[in-house]
Amino acid sequence: MFFLERGKLPGENLLGVSDQSFKNMKKTKRSKQWAVAKSKKYLGKHLICDFWGGKMIENSKELEEVLRLAAKKAKSTDLEFVCHKFSPQGITGVLILAESHISFHSWPEEKYIAIDIFTCGKKTKPEAALSFLKKILKPEKIKVKEVKRG
Numbered sequence: 001m002f003f004l005e006r007g008k009l010p011g012e013n014l015l016g017v018s019d020q021s022f023k024n025m026k027k028t029k030r031s032k033q034w035a036v037a038k039s040k041k042y043l044g045k046h047l048i049c050d051f052w053g054g055k056m057i058e059n060s061k062e063l064e065e066v067l068r069l070a071a072k073k074a075k076s077t078d079l080e081f082v083c084h085k086f087s088p089q090g091i092t093g094v095l096i097l098a099e100s101h102i103s104f105h106s107w108p109e110e111k112y113i114a115i116d117i118f119t120c121g122k123k124t125k126p127e128a129a130l131s132f133l134k135k136i137l138k139p140e141k142i143k144v145k146e147v148k149r150g
Contacts, residue, residue, distance in 0.1 A: 043150025044100060044120030047130055051113040053140030056106055058091055066136055067095040067102050074102075074129035076119055099124050113137065118149070 057063045060083040071078045077098035085091050094103045100118040107113075115133060117126045134142065 042148035044118060044148075045124075045126050046100075046116065046118040046147040046149050047126050048145040048147065049115040049117070049130060049133075050143040051115065051133075051137055051139035051141075053111050054113075054138040055136070056108045056111070056113070057104070057137075058085070058089065058106070058108065060085060060091065060093065063091060063093045063104060064095070066133070067093060067104060069136075070102055070117070070129040070132045071095055071097055073132040074117065074119055074125050075123050076100075076102075076129075102129060113139070120149070 057066060063083060064081045067081065068078050078095055079098055080096045081093065082096070083091065083093040089108045090106050092103070092105045094101055097119065099121045101116070102118075103114075103116045105114040115130075117129050117133075119126045119129075130144065
């Protein structure tokens with residue numbers, strides 16, 4: 001994408017560090033992770049999901065349980081859950097993960113749920129969380145967009 005690389009000089013990465021400097025940098029745990037990520041061209045995977053029809057969750061405790069189980073399926077570490085119920089209907093919840101987040105936004109009057117599953121790290125499996133959510137929510141129609149981040 002052109003707009004991301006506007007300030008980049010030939011031979012530099014997006015951080016403005018020359019490729020040669022990157023090769024010569026002191027190898028720390030974090031720089032080694034970046035080197036692995038650089039070779040695969042991304043640091044995390046973000047699944048942006050639209051579910052139409054199927055089960056609507058309007059109970060914050062049930063939503064928390066479903067998101068925590070989805071995180072477990074993704075081999076992610078859940079840290080904190082935050083939720084807000086709208087009046088008269090609709091709910092937004094975010095499960096913060098050590099590896100990023102899973103969020104849920106519902107519009108029951110439209111029979112629509114927006115779900116974001118964003119994970120980073122070599123061991124996480126965001127697709128497993130998505131499969132679990134499909135099984136639980138049983139949507140009639142699904143649209144998923146995958147974005148590689150970083």
